[in-house]
Amino acid sequence: MSFVQYLISGLSLGSVYALIALGYTMVYGIAKMLNFAHGDVIMIGAFTTYTVCSTMGLPTAAGVLAAVVLCTLLGVCIEKVAYKPLRKAASPLAVLITAIGVSYLLQNIALLIFGTNTKAFASVVSLDAIKLADGQITFTGETIVTIIACIVIMAGLMLFIKKTKAGQAMLAVSEDKGAAQLMGINVNGTIALTFAIGSALAAIAGVLLCSSYPSLNPYTGSMPGIKAFVAAVFGGIGSIPGAFIGGILLGIIEIFAKAYISSQMADAIVFAILIVILLIRPTGLFGRNIQEKV
Amino acid sequence: MRMMAAKIKSNRILRSNLITFGMVIGVYIIVQILVAAGAVSSLVRGLLVPLCTYAILAVSLNLTVGILGELSLGHAGFMCIGAFSSAFFSKCMQDVIPIAGIRFTIAILIGALTAGVFGLLIGIPVLRLKGDYLAIVTLAFGEIAKNIINMLYVGIDESGIHFSTRNSLELNLSENGVVIIQGAQGITGTPNDSSFTVGILLLLITLVVILNLIHSRDGRAIMAIRDNTIAAESVGINITKYKLMAFSISASFAGVAGVLYAHNLSSLSATSKNFGYNMSIMILVFVVLGGIGNIRGSIIAAVVLTLLPELLRGLNDYRMLIYAVVLIAMMLFNWAPSCIRWREKIVYKLKSGKKHAKGAE
Amino acid sequence: MAMLEIRNLSISFGGLRAVDDFNVEVRKGCLYGLIGPNGAGKTTVFNLLTGVYKPNEGIITLDGQDITGKRTIDINHAGIARTFQNIRLFKDLSVADNVKVGLHNHMHYNTLEGILRLPRYRAVEKQLQEQALELLKVFELEAEADVLAANLPYGKQRKLEIARALATKPKLLLLDEPAAGMNPNETLELMNTIKFVQDHFDMTIILIEHDMRLVSGICEELTVLNFGRVLCQGATNDVLKDPEVIKAYLGE
Numbered sequence: 064m065s066f067v068q069y070l071i072s073g074l075s076l077g078s079v080y081a082l083i084a085l086g087y088t089m090v091y092g093i094a095k096m097l098n099f100a101h102g103d104v105i106m107i108g109a110f111t112t113y114t115v116c117s118t119m120g121l122p123t124a125a126g127v128l129a130a131v132v133l134c135t136l137l138g139v140c141i142e143k144v145a146y147k148p149l150r151k152a153a154s155p156l157a158v159l160i161t162a163i164g165v166s167y168l169l170q171n172i173a174l175l176i177f178g179t180n181t182k183a184f185a186s187v188v189s190l191d192a193i194k195l196a197d198g199q200i201t202f203t204g205e206t207i208v209t210i211i212a213c214i215v216i217m218a219g220l221m222l223f224i225k226k227t228k229a230g231q232a233m234l235a236v237s238e239d240k241g242a243a244q245l246m247g248i249n250v251n252g253t254i255a256l257t258f259a260i261g262s263a264l265a266a267i268a269g270v271l272l273c274s275s276y277p278s279l280n281p282y283t284g285s286m287p288g289i290k291a292f293v294a295a296v297f298g299g300i301g302s303i304p305g306a307f308i309g310g311i312l313l314g315i316i317e318i319f320a321k322a323y324i325s326s327q328m329a330d331a332i333v334f335a336i337l338i339v340i341l342l343i344r345p346t347g348l349f350g351r352n353i354q355e356k357v
Numbered sequence: 358m359r360m361m362a363a364k365i366k367s368n369r370i371l372r373s374n375l376i377t378f379g380m381v382i383g384v385y386i387i388v389q390i391l392v393a394a395g396a397v398s399s400l401v402r403g404l405l406v407p408l409c410t411y412a413i414l415a416v417s418l419n420l421t422v423g424i425l426g427e428l429s430l431g432h433a434g435f436m437c438i439g440a441f442s443s444a445f446f447s448k449c450m451q452d453v454i455p456i457a458g459i460r461f462t463i464a465i466l467i468g469a470l471t472a473g474v475f476g477l478l479i480g481i482p483v484l485r486l487k488g489d490y491l492a493i494v495t496l497a498f499g500e501i502a503k504n505i506i507n508m509l510y511v512g513i514d515e516s517g518i519h520f521s522t523r524n525s526l527e528l529n530l531s532e533n534g535v536v537i538i539q540g541a542q543g544i545t546g547t548p549n550d551s552s553f554t555v556g557i558l559l560l561l562i563t564l565v566v567i568l569n570l571i572h573s574r575d576g577r578a579i580m581a582i583r584d585n586t587i588a589a590e591s592v593g594i595n596i597t598k599y600k601l602m603a604f605s606i607s608a609s610f611a612g613v614a615g616v617l618y619a620h621n622l623s624s625l626s627a628t629s630k631n632f633g634y635n636m637s638i639m640i641l642v643f644v645v646l647g648g649i650g651n652i653r654g655s656i657i658a659a660v661v662l663t664l665l666p667e668l669l670r671g672l673n674d675y676r677m678l679i680y681a682v683v684l685i686a687m688m689l690f691n692w693a694p695s696c697i698r699w700r701e702k703i704v705y706k707l708k709s710g711k712k713h714a715k716g717a718e
Numbered sequence: 719m720a721m722l723e724i725r726n727l728s729i730s731f732g733g734l735r736a737v738d739d740f741n742v743e744v745r746k747g748c749l750y751g752l753i754g755p756n757g758a759g760k761t762t763v764f765n766l767l768t769g770v771y772k773p774n775e776g777i778i779t780l781d782g783q784d785i786t787g788k789r790t791i792d793i794n795h796a797g798i799a800r801t802f803q804n805i806r807l808f809k810d811l812s813v814a815d816n817v818k819v820g821l822h823n824h825m826h827y828n829t830l831e832g833i834l835r836l837p838r839y840r841a842v843e844k845q846l847q848e849q850a851l852e853l854l855k856v857f858e859l860e861a862e863a864d865v866l867a868a869n870l871p872y873g874k875q876r877k878l879e880i881a882r883a884l885a886t887k888p889k890l891l892l893l894d895e896p897a898a899g900m901n902p903n904e905t906l907e908l909m910n911t912i913k914f915v916q917d918h919f920d921m922t923i924i925l926i927e928h929d930m931r932l933v934s935g936i937c938e939e940l941t942v943l944n945f946g947r948v949l950c951q952g953a954t955n956d957v958l959k960d961p962e963v964i965k966a967y968l969g970e
Contacts, residue, residue, distance in 0.1 A: 097489060099638075145685055148693035156428065157692035160645040161685055163638055168681035175674055289496070289634065296493045325522075331504035334497035338483070341494055345486050357587055357761075357770050357802065566833050573832030573839065574822065574846075581808045581819040588806035591768060592820045592886050593794035602829070 067200050069322045070315065075206035075275060077314020078213040082268035083291030084298070084306035085217060086261035092301030093237045093257040096155070099162040100141060101265055102288015103169035106281060108134045108266030109273040110173055113184055123187045130266040138262025139255050141165055147251070166285075173281035181280040184273035205275040212271060216264065217307045224303070229256060237301070290317075293337050299350025308348065374568050377653045378561065385557045404667060406621040409556025410614045411663050413563045415643035415655035417610030420567050422641065423650030424576065425603040426583030427484070428492040432611050433636035434499030435472040437627055439612025440619035441506055441538070443468035444547040447620065448537050449513060451548055461550040465559070465616045472612025475502075476605035484600045496634050506627045511538040543626030544619075551621040559617055560656075563610050568652060570606065579603045646687060719782065721746040721922040722767075722890055727776030729766060736762045738946040740776070744890075744939075749916050750924045751937030751954065755966060758943040760926045761803055764892050768800050769793045781889055795823065797889035801879040801896060803926075809868035813859055813878055816867050817850040820885025825849075850885070856918070857881045857911060873904045877911065884919065891915070893925045897932050905929055909936055934958060942966065 083105060090098045108130040116126035145165050149158040190204030224230035232253045235243040244250050272287055273279050294313040298305025313333060320332040341347065388405065391397045414432060421429045443464040454460040483494050510521040514534030521527040525536045538544055570576050578599045581589040590596055619625045629635060643662060647654030665683065669676035690696050720743040727740040737759045744750045752760050765771045767778060769790040778786045785796050799820075808816050825846055827838045854860045857877040862870060867878060876896055883891055896912070897905045909932050915921055927933050933940070933954070940957040942949040950960045957963060 091489075097492075145689070148689055148695055151694050152692040153694075154645070154649055154692070156422070156641075156645045156649060157688060160642050161688040161692075163642060164681050164684035164688060167677065168685065171678040171681055175678060285635075293493060293497070296490065300489060325508070327508045328504065331501045334500050334504075337497050338494050338501075341486060341490055342482050345490060347490075355587065357765055569833045569835060570829070573829075574818075574825075574827060574842075575829050575832055577811065577815055577819050578822055580811055580815075584808035584810050585806045587770075588802065588808065588882075589819070590790040591794060591800055591802075591806075592882060593791050593823045594819065595791060 065199060069318050071200065071202060071206060073315030073318035074311065075203070075209055075314070076318055077311035078206075078209045079268060079272045079275060079287065079310075080291050080294045080313050081213050081307045081310025082209070082216065082264060082271065083287055084294040084310045085213075085220060085303065086264040086268065087291055088295040088298070088301055088303060088306035089220070089233075089257055089264075090261045091295065093233050094142075094146070094150075094254050095237075096146065096158050097162065097292070098146075098261070099159065099288070100165040100169060101261070102284035102286075102291070103166045103173075104134050104138060104141075104262050104265040104284070105269035105272065105288065106173060106279075106284030107137060107169055108269030109184060109279050109283065110177060111266070112187065112270050113182060113273075113279060116187070117182075117185055123189075127187060127267070127270055130270055131263050134262040134266035134269075135259045138258040138265070142255055142258040147254075150254075170281045170285075177281065179280065181278045184277040184279045186274040186277065187270055188274050203275075205271070209271045209275060212267065213307065213310075216267070217303060220260075220303055229253070233257060290333070293333065296347055297337060297340060299347030301351075302347070302349040305347060305349035370572055373653075374564075374572075377564060377568070377656070380653065381557060381560060381564070381656070385553075388553070400667065400670075401664075404663065405553040406551050406556050406617060408660055408663055409553065409560050410618045410621075411640070411643065411659040412560050412656045413556075413614040413617065414611055414640045415647065415659040416560070416563050416567055416652055417607045417614070418640050419644045419647075419650065419652055419655045420570075420603055420607040420610075422644050423648075423652075424571055424583065425579050425600060425607075427600070427604070428488065428641075429495040429604075429607075430492045430634060430637045430641065431479075431495030431497075431499035431502075432607075432640050433632045433634070434495075434502035435476060435608040435611035436615035436618065436636070437499075437502050437506060437632035438475050439468035439472040439609075439615030440625060440632075441544065441615075441627070442471035442612075443616040444544045444619040444625050445511065445537055447548050447550065448544055448546065457548065457550050460548070461555070461620065464550070464620065465613060468612040468616035468619075469609040470612075472615065473605045473609030476608025477601060479608075480601045480604040484597070484604060496637065499632070499634055499637050503627045503629070503632045506538075506543075506632075507541050509538055510536065510540050512536040541626060543624060545624040547619055547623065547625055549620060549623065551617050556617055559613055563613065564652065566606070567610070571652075575599065575602060642684065646684070646691065648691075719746075720744060721748070721781055722924070723777075723779045724767075725777045727763070727766060727773050727778065729762065729771055729773050736946050737766065737773075737943075740943075740946075740948060742941055742948075742951070744922060744924060746781075746922055747916070747920055748922055749912070749936055749938050750922075751933045751940040752924055752926045752943065753928070753933055753940060754943035754949070759946040760943055761894055762946075763943070764800060764894055764924075764926065767793070767892060768798055794886055794888070797887075798892065799883035799886045799888035799890075800892035801876070801883055801894055803894040803898065805872075805875050805879055807867040807875055807878060807882070809866065811867060812864050813854065813867055813870065814847065814850045814863040816878055816882050817853050817885045818846050820882040821846055821849055824885075824887055853881050853885055856884075856914065873900050873908075876900070877908070880911075880915070884915065884921075889922060891921050891923045893923060893927075895926055895928065897927060897929045905932055908932075912936060930958075 087101050111130040111133050112126035115121050115129045116123055145161050146158055149161055152158060186205060188204040188208045190207060192204055193202040224233060232248045235248055236250055236253045240250050290313060294309040295306045297313060298309030316336055317329050317333050320329040324332060414436060418432045421427055446467050447460060447464045450460055479498050486494055508522050510525050510528055512519045512528040512530045512534050514531040519528040519530060525539060528536065578594045581594055582596055582599055586596060643659040644655050647658030666676050666680050669679055672679060722744040724740060724742045727737055728735065729737050740763060752763065754760055766773050769788050772787045777784060780796055780798060783796055785793050808819060825842050827842045831839045851860050851863060854863055859874060859878060870878060897908055900908060913936055916923055925937060937954050940954050941951045942957060942963050944966045949966055950957050950963050
């Protein structure tokens with residue numbers, strides 16, 4: 064394969080990471096918590112589409128819609144039941160561990176319903192591949208849709224935060240929950256909305272992830288979830304453009320490492336680059352460096 | 358009066374430590390009696406050494422998370438390094454040092470030292486980072502450690518040690534050479550030197566070192582950094598030195614746990630299950646559930662959470678589901694401010710109820 | 719000779735000159751006041767003195783030793799200790815342990831002696847306990863020695879911070895608004911304590927304070943800062959009568 068083709072697969076993988084990372088970064092920026100269950104919401108989204116489309120035989124659109132609706136509800140429920148009671152806990156680690164518990168829970172629910180066998184996920188994209196340069200370079204339909212979806216969603220999120228009242232409320236909550244409350248902002252509602260949006264994004268990311276890489280089992284979401292977390296950190300956690308660029312970069316680095324160095328070493332290389340970047344820029348590419356006032 | 362108050366305080370610490378030691382020794386004696394009476398299933402017997410391993414891991418991670426106050430998600434990486442370095446040594450020296458006791462003691466020291474050195478090497482650049490950024494970097498380190506060991510081939514012959522990252526043929530060993538680490542297959546045939554008794558001994562050593570460290574001059578400096586780094590600096594505490602001290606001691610005990618783990622198995626390979634980030638997270642779960650900074654709690658949480666899935670074995674498919682629900686419920690019960698208030702209210706009611714009852718008498 | 723000498727000290731943040739050409743000489747044993755309106759750059763001077771910020775220009779000498787631009791811990795070792803405007807205690811350590819952290823560099827045993835509880839550990843820990851209690855007694859905190867610092871009432875937290883700073887055996891003590899948030903009685907009591915520290919430990923003290931009764935009551939000399947520049951400098955009584963100072967404080 065040519066360099067350009069690798070670049071394209073990198074972009075494709077990267078835009079999946081970017082999609083997941085956008086959800087991660089929103090939740091982190093506003094609720095200030097690492098939602099370790101985010102990757103598993105992705106998996107639930109993919110399973111929902113799988114059930115609706117492959118098992119029940121309904122049209123693709125219905126499957127995607129069902130995934131988005133279910134994941135949105137799931138995200139809001141998880142926040143209400145498991146995270147909200149711990150928002151004022153003595154240590155921020157409490158909610159992190161609970162998120163891990165939720166992650167186990169989602170994996171095991173899926174395990175009970177769908178079993179351990181890996182399912183073949185039927186792609187939701189019916190777009191034909193575009194071949195350029197006499198078939199030397201191929202853009203698969205999935206790649207095109209994922210990249211476009213990712214750009215559209217990122218732009219949408221940035222507009223949403225800049226232009227709408229709810230978006231401005233999110234910014235305020237992310238700066239200072241107490242002050243936002245005093246200004247009459249519904250902090251609980253804003254955080255719930257953030258989880259709703261983050262989880263809806265996770266559903267879309269899950270469907271697109273499994274369309275490009277069609278093997279689906281209860282652990283499908285874990286590694287992409289961690290990678291997306293890495294991508295969000297690359298870009299500076301909490302920054303939306305940061306998550307996008309971090310995701311794309313991560314995908315490209317991973318594919319290049321697999322292609323040119325060693326497929327076994329790919330993950331190690333990705334993580335090593337992360338360490339180097341953070342040592343040079345301790346809060347990621349676009350992260351804000353807040354110095355403690357003395 | 359004042360000296361008495363001081364005495365009372367040091368006695369309190371001493372008593373708390375003694376309870377922890379007593380608990381470990383008590384459990385050991387009871388288990389030994391039960392085993393002798395044949396009342397322990399082979400399944401639970403098989404869990405005894407892993408229980409010690411997890412307890413050591415949890416106690417050592419608590420030094421980083423609870424005492425130093427930094428979040429590390431790479432503890433399994435240090436365990437991995439301890440496991441492989443010591444198993445490599447034991448395998449090489451199996452014939453040279455036939456006395457298991459001596460060989461295993463050296464293996465433990467090697468595992469602890471190697472992991473400690475790595476803790477130092479990783480800590481120097483990384484401990485400048487804060488909070489979640491440190492967490493992700495340590496997670497990355499753990500994954501790198503696992504990944505590299507998975508593709509490492511090491512063999513030994515008369516001319517020394519040979520390395521390769523591709524396959525065992527590339528080691529160019531002579532006829533008498535032996536391949537010790539076989540890439541993803543890892544090390545097979547490590548002598549089974551671990552036992553429950555050794556595990557308990559190592560746990561006790563871990564406890565002595567870490568508890569005594571905490572209640573010493575160095576421990577105070579470490580906790581001062583945790584509570585307020587700027588103030589600690591202003592009273593002349595060397596931040597880097599003490600952060601590194603806590604981090605590398607924590608790493609070296611993770612290494613010890615790795616040694617125990619490696620010498621309990623006939624074949625050792627680095628998978629995402631035993632040395633991946635999932636394992637690091639599992640250890641963190643022990644620490645947080647047991648109470649951040651609470652050493653005894655770490656041990657209890659490690660034991661309970663390791664036994665729980667086994668106790669639920671009868672429930673088959675549902676056991677891990679229940680495990681997850683129990684974990685979430687316990688976290689909420691232990692940490693949610695509303696639950697804590699509710700618990701206090703109940704305790705208060707019970708107490709005042711008792712007083713009333715006494716008054717009535 | 720002066721205990722502290724600052725020459726032409728300046729620092730800018732962005733375009734703002736937070737401290738501009740600051741000069742001062744504090745003689746040994748003096749209780750010196752640094753006053754001025756909010757945002758005048760008083761705490762910034764403390765941060766420059768303790769190495770939290772590095773100055774753009776200027777020289778700081780402590781007891782003849784150049785400490786300009788050194789690290790915070792080296793400056794503490796050279797002999798400057800401080801308290802903070804927003805209290806910074808080791809809140810999950812006991813009151814006594816807070817002071818013992820301050821004594822850290824004056825009483826040694828190594829890590830191994832600590833872990834193995836060797837005789838030196840016991841001997842030094844005993845001494846540490848005695849010295850910590852002695853210091854706490856000065857601030858009437860000895861009864862609370864085993865209380866967690868976080869559980870102390872506000873006024874006592876401020877006192878504990880001073881005790882901790884003194885434990886590092888400094889030549890110069892910097893107090894950043896020690897009376898902030900105290901009622902008049904507590905302030906009066908604190909005034910006496912500061913005076914006692916000055917006499918008892920033969921200490922040189924610089925004090926940032928807004929409470930004018932405290933300033934006029936105990937400070938021997940004053941510098942008034944306004945917009946990062948020295949407005950007036952000299953003996954307390956002269957400075958407080960200066961029309962420029964009155965104008966800066968009360969407006970025209």
